[in-house]
Structures are given as C-alpha cells and as structure tokens.
Amino acid sequence: MSASLAPECNEVKERYDSCFLKWYSEKFLRGTSTSDECDPLFKQYEKCLSRALKDRGIDKMLKEAREDNRENDAEHMRSKR
C-alpha cells in the first residue's frame, strides 16, 4: 500500500485501504453495493490525517483549491446548458 503523508497515520490508513479494496473489488465493481461499508474506518483515518494536514499548514491550501474546483465545476455546468 502507498504511504501516508503522515507516518503516524500509516496504520489507520492501511486498515482503511484494505477495507476499501475489498469493498471496491467485491461489491462496487460488481454493481452490488448498497453503501460504503468502510466509512467508519475512513472517519478514523480522516481524523488522524486532518490533524496532520493542519500541522503542516496544508489544510488551508486544500480548502482553497477545492473551493476553486467547485466554482469551476459550477461554471462548466452552466456553460453546457
């Protein structure tokens, strides 16, 4: 599995990634999935990661980029109509 940006999150990331791969290949790809079963593990991983992103000052940069994207997406949708 790929490494996390934050070494302290590697363990919980690995647990989430394993869950995701199993769900993705066994359910999602077969079109039989009714929900994202790995969400509880993702929440744990996210908790660890968001702390790491904040410590490194990446959280603000990410927020801005994602807001830009949303605006662009909205723009894109409008121009299609």
Add this chain to the structure above:
Amino acid sequence: MVKFYSTNDTYSYPFPAVTLAYFLRYPNPYSTHVLSTDTIARNYDPETQRLTTIRLHLKRSKLPSAVGKLIPRSLLGASANGDTQTYILEKSVVDIKEGWMDTESQNLEWTGVLSVVERQMFKRPAPAVPDEVKIFQGMEGAARRHGFITFGGLGAGAKVEDSGETTEVTSSVTLHSHIGETWKKRRAASVESGGEEQPQKMGFLRSWGTSTLQKNIEKIGLTRTLRSQPNAREGMKVVLERMREGGLVGVLDGMRRDREAILAGRDLLKKTARPDNDE
C-alpha cells in the same frame, strides 16, 4: 497563453481492472518520486452507483534548470540544487453502470507560476455485438461485463481474467502560466494610489516581459510532460500485469517491494526507466 497536449491509448485490460489499477498505481517501479498518497474525501452514491474520490499525492521533483534560470529559486521554495516537493490534488469519479472513469489531477502550489491540469478519461468500449444478439446473451453478458475480476475463495485473491477486453483512455494536459500577472496588478494598484514602490520580484521580469516568460515556462512544462507521460503509462501497465499474474495479492506484494526499495533509496527496478520521471 495555454499549452495543451492530448493523446489516446488502449489498455488490453478490462475496464474494472483498469479503475482498480488507477487507485493502486502508486508505488510502482516508475513512480519512485511519489512520496505519499492519501485519500482525503470519498463519496459513494448508491442511487447512481458513482464513486467520487479525492486524493492528495506528495511528489518529489527536481526544478528544471531552465526554470531556475528564469525565476529565482528562493521564490519557488526550492533548495539550492533544485530539489522541491509538490502536492498534487486528484479527483476521480467512477461510474460502473455506464462504464467510465473521469480523473483530474493538478498541482496545489505555485499555480501562478505554472498550473498543470492532467485529465484522463477511461471508457469501457461500446459492445461490438448488435443489440438483438445482446438481448439473448441476457444476464450472462451483464455478469461478464461486471465480473472480470473473479475470486478464488478469498477476496484478496481476486484475479483478472484475460477476456480479451480493452479499455480506452484519453489523456490531456493543460499548462497555464500566470506568472507576473499578480505582480503587475499589484504594481498598477500601487501606481494608482500614488506609490512609486515596486516589488523587488519585478526585477527579473523587467528583462523578459511577462508574456515571454509565461510562454517559456509553459514550454518547459510541456517538455517535462511529454517526457513523463510514457513513465506514467508504463507504471499503470506494471500494476495491471501484476494484477493479471497474481490478482490483488500480487499487486499488494509488488507495492510492498517498491515501497521498501524507495525507503532503502535503491531504485533497483528503475534501471529501464528514464532518470527524470516526475509527472
């Protein structure tokens, strides 16, 4: 001023396998510059059966010496020898019902200097069989389309069947430099307000002219893009081959070996790859 590059390719692997390989493409022997990959958001919509994922990659890169000549290194946060790290934000949407995966990656920092947006659209080719025949194939055909990855008891033993299926991919890269624009604006504002102060950063721009500088930076970016594309493709193929050979377990084993090699600072498997392989 925008530079645009686009290419089409066909993978000789079924669509579901290609989407899985996309998520598992780092690390591979051609990606030793990728330091980390984190999932920062994920959403599954059971209604549409679409999966949206946002990931953050950290890549090590070497500033092209040509850029170092154009812009002071201190301004780019690079060390004296040009080593720098770049965060890449990747968004992907997989629609398994309609058979497509749309991905977009972009750099997070220095987007003013050069913004690089890479887009890849993977598609399951439309079936060559006429509709009437398809109806008779019924559920079997549908199951085949969804079930190219079969399982030998354990889920982790998933294997890709060589069904002769292919996946089409269209890749494009858009390079756009805004360098000098903010400083120009700032300067105009300062002149308007009666201030004669000129930021020091303007020094190297004066000799170039903003548009020439932008054009040159976009050109350098394009050269690097053209050079890194084959490696990105080879990386995907290594992952797909591992999947065909040993299923998911084979991919994970390969990843573990690559990760150990990266940690040990040995680029054992990279001998055949080009030395400057940042995406």
